[in-house]
Each structure stands twice: as C-alpha cells, then as structure tokens.
Amino acid sequence: MTSTTKLADQYRGEGCTISFELFPPKTDKGMQLMERNVERLTQFGPAFFTCTYGAGGSTQTKTLDVVQRVRQATDLPVASHLTCVGLTVDQLCDYLREAKQRGADYIVALRGDPPQGSTEFQAVAGGLRYANELVELIRSEFADEFGIAVAGYPEVHQEAIDAATDLTNLKRKVDAGADVVVTQLFYDNDDFYRFRDACDQAGIHVPIVPGILPVTNFRQAERIAGLCKARIPDQLAAAMNAVEDDAEQFEIGVEHARQQTIDLLENQVAGIHYYVLNKSDAAEKMLEGLSLGKV
Template sequence: MSLAEHYAGTNCAISFELFPPKTSEGIDKLCNNVKRLMDFNPSYFTCTYGAGGSTQGTTLEVLKCVREITGLPVASHLTCVGLTAEQLADYLTEAKTLGVEHIVALRGDPPKGTDKFEAVNGGLHYANQLVDLIREKFADDFGIAVAGYPEVHQEASDAQTDLDNLKRKVDSGADIIITQLFYDNADFYRFRDACVKAGIQVPIVPGLLPVTNFKQAQRIASMCKAGIPSVLESAMGESDEADYQFKVGVDHARQQTIDLVENDAPGIHYYVLNKSDAAEKLLDGLSLGVDC
C-alpha cells in the first residue's frame, strides 16, 4: 500500500510517532497511551529507529505491539548510519515478515562525538539511495516516507540544495514527505510552495511537536534548528509553573493544527514522545482522522 493513499480522502489524516522505550515498563506505558490515541482516528503509527541499529529489536517489538492493539498500518524508521546495504536489506526483510507496511527512510544523523556523516564500507551515503534500495529489492512491499525540512536541513549549504536533495528522494520512489517539526506555519507554507514549484507532487505532511515546557522548547529548537516564534517564546517565559507552560504549548499546537487544516494540509504527523496527554488536549473536539 502506498502511504499516499492515506491522504487521498477529504479529511485531514493524522498519524503519531513513537520511539523505542528502554524498559519493558516503558513499552507497557507506551501501549496504554497508544490505546488512548486511538480515540482520534489515526491512519497509522510510526516508530523511530536508533542509529547504527541500536534499537532494531525494540523498534520492531513496539511496532508489533501497536499493530496488534490497533489493527492499523505501522511504519519503521530506518537510517543508513552504521549499516551496510546488506544489513539494511536484512532489517527490511524482518520488518516485512512482522507485518510492517511502511518505512520512513532517512540518512540519519552523525553518531555522537562526530560532526560529519560517514557511511560504513558497503553502506549508503544518502537517503535517496536507501529509497532506491527499498524499491529495488522490495518493489511495492513498503510505502515510503522521507523527511523534509521547512527551515532547511542544518547540513545543507542553502535552501535550493536542500530542495534538490529532497526531490531526489521523491524521484527515487518516496510516497510522501513528512516534515521536521516547526512552530511557525509560515515556514511550512513557504516550504510547500517551493516543493510545488520544484515539481514535487507527493503529499507534504507537516510534523508537529507540542512543547510542554520552555526548557524543552529551547532544547528542541537548538537540536533541530527550528525557530520559536517570539509570541510563543514570550508566553512560555511568563511563568515557570508546569501546568501553565503545558497549556501554552498545547494551545499553540492546537492553533497550528487548525490553521494547517484550513490551508489544505493533507494530514498532520504528531511527534508525541510516547505520551498522549498533550495530543489529547490539542485534538479534543477537532474533526480530524479517518472516520470523521
């Protein structure tokens, strides 16, 4: 099934991203939150994947659990970091056997302690090569998502170079683009317009992460080079009280969601950090999802 099919309807499709917990207790908590997130009619769930294969088993365990709980399609992240093309193909074979329907194909960040990505001997250098590998060896067995960067990838020399790289990933066979998180919708709209002008025709799905405290917002902005609008920064800086900061961050994500829907976003991908409380608050009362 193509990932693009999830966005073919008239409703705004939503999806949720998880990460592999370190303990069995963490997996139990994650699965409980997944059950609560099902109230919002998601189309699918994704789970991140540790660099160099460090969470291969846990990622697949999470996806197997989510698939059993929800009956929905699931997507595994997969990066080129630390793995040969043969090892990547082996992982894809295992994922297929376990019923994983989709792959989020990424180059991956350089390992900790290094500033530059280096492919291992026999490995892949770019995400478009990973998309090529999937399409060559698995044809249409997987839907494929790739990453887009509304505020430009931090390693790209300029916006046009970043856009050219994105188009190569799409031309290699990606079904959709899921963006990195952003906090100003104007950045997404500029990015979407540039993609259309470049001839990119696949669905471009905005990715949102509601910030629930000011320090988190600052840390994430630093890591992802995502700008924080002055109005959000000012509001979150008014009080250190946890409930207040949670409300401000969730309200901002809710307004982002409403605005994106009104401006024809085909869907929204929520980075929920294995929790459900922020997503529940921001989505409450909004008519999104596959059954709406």
C-alpha cells in the first residue's frame, strides 16, 4: 500500500487491517532499536504505523522525527497523534503543516489528558477544549489532506458521566469528519463487542477498530490499565499472579492477546490496532501464523 491510500479505504474489502502504535524514544539508541523493531513488524503486513507523544506535547518534535523515519524506511502511511493540550489554534495548524511536510498521512485527533495532578482539562487561551473541535479544525483548514482517527472507550471514558454521554461525544467526533474510531486498550473482548453494538445503535457507522496491548509484565499492565480504567479479567490476573518469572508472565500475557486476536478475527473486525511499546517480540509471538492483512 502506498502513502496515498485514504484512511477510510484501509478498512474496506476482505481481511483484517492491522496497524502498530509507536512512541518517540528518548535516546538515539532507543531510536535505532525502534527502527529495527519497525522493520521486524513489517513482516505482518501492517497498513500503517502511528506515533504518539508525551504528556503536554513534550515530545512533539521527536514524534515528527519518528513519523519521518518510519515513512522513509517503510514507505507505509504514518499517523501522528495530536492533542489540544497547551496549543492554540494557530499552533495546532503549524504542527499540522509541519506534520504534512514530514510525511504524515493521518492524524489521531485527541483532546489529551489533564495535566498531572489535575482532574479537569483546561484549554489554553485561543485553544480548543474538545476532540471534535480538533477534527473540525483539521477538516476546515486541511480539507482531505489527512485521514483522521479518533479514540473510543469500550469501558467508558473515565471523565464521562455515563456510557450514553460518552457515545454522544464520540458521535460528535465522527460527525465532525473522523474516518475511523480506534479504541482504548481492553482485555475482555465482550467489552468491545458491546461497545461496537452500541456505536451502531447510536448511528456511528465508521469502522470501530479494537486496540490491543499484550500484557508482558503484570505490574506494568496494572499501571497502564489503571491510567485508562481498563479492567483486567480475574482469570488473567490470577494466572499472572501465580507466577513470578518474567518469561512466564510474558508467555501468559502474549497468549491472552493472541486469543483475543483470534476471537476478534472470527467476529469479523475490520482491523486491529496494536500498542506494541516500540517492541516486536510480543507481536511476533502473538501474530505468528495468523491470517492477517487485506486481500
């Protein structure tokens, strides 16, 4: 696939589109390691890569470095995350222009998290408050130059009053021009299926793409799941708590993610987005031998 493929088109046709999410490494050595892992991940035929950035936009420049390097190394489309945190509308437009120059094809449009120690998001003067406003900005100022993905929450966003309100907010983002919804990580597929059905009933008819993060270290998984209020099933928690060896925890967690993937494929998801934490070993073991990719 070439960089000209529209984001919505990635999820049309037979088969399951997969994509991988990266984050900007802090060191040159980390960047080199990430690039090697990207090379290994391409064996699974991803449609594109995405790259996030740190809290408050702290790694925006490095994010674009990753976008450019991955784009050059793979010739695959690459998406940059973009949040409303700490940026005026003019600064957001500046970032989008540079992202386009550096090779970004898609944008993952997010509101962003409140600052550490705060429970409430505060927009800067001249900035945006909601992700749907960011989608509207991209569509109004850049027309169809970028494909746009937005976030969905199978277990409800932690700031939402209830699931219905959360879906209403999601529909605003889709109605503003989002091409696809990529979900927050989850560990019980039933949570995703309920969410997908609810989206359909709410009139959200773009692809709903599940996001999967293999549990390779239980303490780390508990920390990450706690940040986004994702539930770790009792059976998985018990299995991982029963072993102390890191290698055994890795095997249990990766097998759980593999079974999640197989079940999602059987339930005909349009795509799966993998949070790989810049590593390829878990993904290689998880995806080995599975029939993935579009035909």
